[in-house]
Amino acid sequence: MTLRPVRYAASWVLPVSAPPIRDGAVLVDARGRIAAVGPAAAVPTPDDAERVDLGEAALLPGLVNTHCHPELAALRGLLDDLPFDDWIPTLLAAKRGAALDHEDYVLAARWTCAEALAAGMTTLAATEASAAAAQACREAGLRALVYRETFGPDPAQAEASLAELAAAVDQLRRGETDLVRIGISPHAPYTVSDRLFRMVADYARAEALPVAVHAAESVVEVELVRAGTGRFAAGLRARGIATPPRAASTIALLEATGILGTRPLIIHAVYVDADDRHRLADHGATVAHCPIANARLGHGTAPLLEMLERGIVVGLGTDSVASNNRLDLLEEARAAQLGQRVRHASGTLLPSDELLRLATIDGARALGIDDRVGTLEPGKDADLCAVSFAGCNIVPVHDPVSALFHAARGSDVVLTVVRGRILYRDGRCLTLDVEAMRPRLDAAAAALRRARDAWRPRSG
Numbered sequence: 001m002t003l004r005p006v007r008y009a010a011s012w013v014l015p016v017s018a019p020p021i022r023d024g025a026v027l028v029d030a031r032g033r034i035a036a037v038g039p040a041a042a043v044p045t046p047d048d049a050e051r052v053d054l055g056e057a058a059l060l061p062g063l064v065n066t067h068c069h070p071e072l073a074a075l076r077g078l079l080d081d082l083p084f085d086d087w088i089p090t091l092l093a094a095k096r097g098a099a100l101d102h103e104d105y106v107l108a109a110r111w112t113c114a115e116a117l118a119a120g121m122t123t124l125a126a127t128e129a130s131a132a133a134a135q136a137c138r139e140a141g142l143r144a145l146v147y148r149e150t151f152g153p154d155p156a157q158a159e160a161s162l163a164e165l166a167a168a169v170d171q172l173r174r175g176e177t178d179l180v181r182i183g184i185s186p187h188a189p190y191t192v193s194d195r196l197f198r199m200v201a202d203y204a205r206a207e208a209l210p211v212a213v214h215a216a217e218s219v220v221e222v223e224l225v226r227a228g229t230g231r232f233a234a235g236l237r238a239r240g241i242a243t244p245p246r247a248a249s250t251i252a253l254l255e256a257t258g259i260l261g262t263r264p265l266i267i268h269a270v271y272v273d274a275d276d277r278h279r280l281a282d283h284g285a286t287v288a289h290c291p292i293a294n295a296r297l298g299h300g301t302a303p304l305l306e307m308l309e310r311g312i313v314v315g316l317g318t319d320s321v322a323s324n325n326r327l328d329l330l331e332e333a334r335a336a337q338l339g340q341r342v343r344h345a346s347g348t349l350l351p352s353d354e355l356l357r358l359a360t361i362d363g364a365r366a367l368g369i370d371d372r373v374g375t376l377e378p379g380k381d382a383d384l385c386a387v388s389f390a391g392c393n394i395v396p397v398h399d400p401v402s403a404l405f406h407a408a409r410g411s412d413v414v415l416t417v418v419r420g421r422i423l424y425r426d427g428r429c430l431t432l433d434v435e436a437m438r439p440r441l442d443a444a445a446a447a448l449r450r451a452r453d454a455w456r457p458r459s460g
Helices: 071-076 084-097 101-120 133-140 156-173 194-207 217-227 229-239 248-256 274-282 291-296 303-310 328-346 353-357 361-367 402-406 434-453
Strands: 008-013 021-028 034-039 051-053 058-059 063-068 119-126 141-151 182-188 213-216 265-268 286-289 314-316 384-388 413-418 423-424
Touching: 008 423, 034 058, 051 101, 058 141, 058 402, 063 101, 063 248, 063 265, 063 286, 063 314, 063 361, 071 101, 071 119, 071 133, 071 434, 084 133, 084 229, 084 434, 101 119, 101 133, 101 384, 101 413, 101 423, 101 434, 119 133, 119 384, 133 141, 133 182, 133 361, 141 156, 156 182, 156 194, 182 194, 182 291, 194 248, 213 248, 217 248, 248 274, 274 291, 274 303, 303 314, 303 328, 314 353, 314 361, 328 353, 328 402, 353 361, 353 402
Parallel strands: 008 051, 008 058, 063 119, 119 141, 141 182, 182 213, 213 265, 265 286, 286 314
Antiparallel strands: 008 021, 021 034, 058 384, 384 413, 413 423
8 A cells, every 4th residue: 555644733743752741743654663752843744645644633643552352342241240150151052052264253353353443553462263353453553462362271182282272373474564463362271281281382383473362361370280170170061071280370371381481471460479570580581461352251360550660561451341331541551550459549649651652652561662663753553543632531631641532532533543543533444444344243243142141140
């Protein structure tokens, strides 16, 4: 796609790598890279450049969502108020009973992409069984790292699970682009055996694949790993799978099986003590912090400040709309601050400038793409978003960064740009037809609802 230079001006420019700029501008060149950032009077306008005046708005790097499940869009609100050890089997039963096909999951992923663009997200880290987000993100124009999941709690399944994973990855890698890359995810300790963890770690190193894993998320997971007890353990034993104690913690288990050696993205990390944080830091693992999903499912509040103090790189994730219901990284950042302030009984922790880093450059660091995105600096790719500051919910603006997270919402986004290409503008997704997708998404949701109702989960 041929681009032309564009000069964006706004009442506030938030470079992240420098203080906020009042009445600022950003010049994007014809390659989709940032050419200049600064006060509007100091940023030139080439003769062939388009001028975009955003008015009362904050222009900042595109938001980086370090954990989501785009394929699950049709499950929004379907599993509300279930305990986690019922939530997981009900999710699996609904998907199985609805008999959705691959195109249903691609459609759901497209829907998520449209929702993400409308909320200012330019990068998605998608963890999925179908990896449908790879196709959807290419179509939408989003930047993405798509982790194809693998499962197999029975050690006897390990070879078959790895063979299926390798075949899927081989196919997915044929569609890789500069913007959309492929990784792998051994799902979680309650769905993956130690043997499969070891095999996946070896495979990831041999193929230089990024790794993500759901870990240290819930009490029932802790019980399974430490003692081989609890409702997850009971479910596995009912399938003839032994559940001996496996390690002192999930992070210790991942270290012993070689997963930590791949420098993985650890999703959730709610139950990580000082020893676990030491392991994460020493291995260069990063963390996707999902405060709203952690709270809605009753998992608890992750020790975010302690991880940051230990030097662990942490980004923000929304998780799926099946657990969070919303895809709003501005709200996620606000929740991250509120959770830590409640946890530590402090009104000063995680100030807004730190939230801005978590939502942008730190998320990019967690995914290994901070050399290309996450700040507004000349030479970086022009992944941008603009948030209107004109609404009654925002005015007056005393501090633009505070206003971004504590007054604005994802719905105040007016512009989303990836590598210089405008993908969302003034309420309209320019790369996906949202209205055309709605009927099939509604049909998939109805099938999932019928399957859930037939499942009859246990009461918590």
